[in-house]
Amino acid sequence: MAVLEGDNRSGQILYSCYHTRSRQGEQFIPEHIFGYQLAGTLSMNDGQKEYIFKEGDFRFCKRNHLIKFSKQPPRTGDFKSVSIYLDQETLRNVSLEYGYKAEKHIKGDPVLQLKPTKMYENYMNSLIPYDQIGQFANDHLQALKLKEAILLLLQTNPELRPVLFDFSEPGKIDLEGFMQKNFHFNVELKRFAYLTGRSLATFKRDFEKIFHVTPSRWLQQRRLQEAHYLIKEKGQAPSDVYLEVGFEDLSHFSFAFKKTYGVAPSRV
Incomplete structure (x- = not known):
């Protein structure tokens, strides 16, 4: 994907491209993220465990977690990745439309490596034209792509349903x-x-x-x-x-x- 140095965000879809190693951004995940590594290596650490994603890897990051990350370009070329931010409003709309609910609260690791599938790959490839023009044509089209990502995740990884539709906020802890x-x-x-x-x-x-x-x-x-x-x-x-x-x-x-x-x- 041809993007500028840094991050190119079109609403809820973020393209990243870096020529040099980068550690940046607030180390907090505010929304669930469906991500795809196009080139280079993304290292993530939650303070207990390290997660490494290389070219061709898909990932799912859960909201409301603290994460450190490092973006490492390949030996030749740039670091490239795409991240789909699944915001709470969109997830609530999908929940209402299809009747999805979270039966139980799921903890587990804050970052998951998803098994590569042709459906995931085809979905990410469908975003390339919008990256090339630098933005989505309109908000309605982007909303459809976000909804598509959610339904795709549910079909391929149904175990994510309790995570995606858990709208509770963090409770008071020690x-x-x-x-x-x-x-x-x-x-x-x-x-x-x-x-x-x-x-x-x-x-x-x-x-x-x-x-x-x-x-x-x-x-x-x-x-x-x-x-x-x-x-x-x-x-x-x-x-x-x-x-x-x-x-x-x-x-x-x-x-x-x-x-x-x-x-x-x-x-x-």
């Missing part, structure tokens, strides 16, 4: 355990609040009761603590560590690290 497990994800506080079943105000109030410090301050301290351990005990390079623990850029990480430990991370 905040301390969640944060200790997910501090290294670079997302806004409102995302942490949402995933722990709280409003932002309640999240901040509960957080300070537990940790006796503001969320922002605790996140920086915890990330620096983890970075110090990885550099000193595991011998990792600061240039690799800062992204892993949740910092956005190396200069900010180095400044905060030196301020806390009195020495630059490269000299630990």
